[in-house]
Amino acid sequence: MKLSLFPRLDRKKSALTKIRAEKNIPAVIYGAIKNQPVFVQGAAFSALLRRIPENHLSNTIFTIEYDGSEYKALVKGIEYNKTTYEVLHLDFMVPKDKPVNVKIPIVCNGVLDCVGIKLGRSLRR
Secondary structure, three states, rough: EEEEEEEEOOOOOOOOOOOOOOOOOEEEEOOOOOOEEEEEEEHHHHHHHHOOOOOOOHHHEEEEEEEOOOEEEEEEEEEEOOOOOOOOEEEEOOOEEEEEEEEOOOOOOOOHHHHHHHHOOOOOO
């Protein structure tokens, strides 16, 4: 999943309002890169978000393009509007050369073909 990030030059609240009015999403990159305020095109992120299966955002690796370089990043924080569920802010973490802990959801395929389920039992997770 590839995203282009653009630098935020102005750090005032009015600049954030302008970014959101243009349907973009303010964000921050941190980790192996020094903390950088950036923004993402809202339509591009929404299109990628629709392709990610439910509960898999926290372990999806994004390839982000920033300042002429490409980095592998994880979404570590996402902030939604309480009423419209519109994405308000993102935190991207570029991992250093250390292992990263993420939660991986377990997906059971072929449950309906299981003999126990056909006999009326249920699957415990």
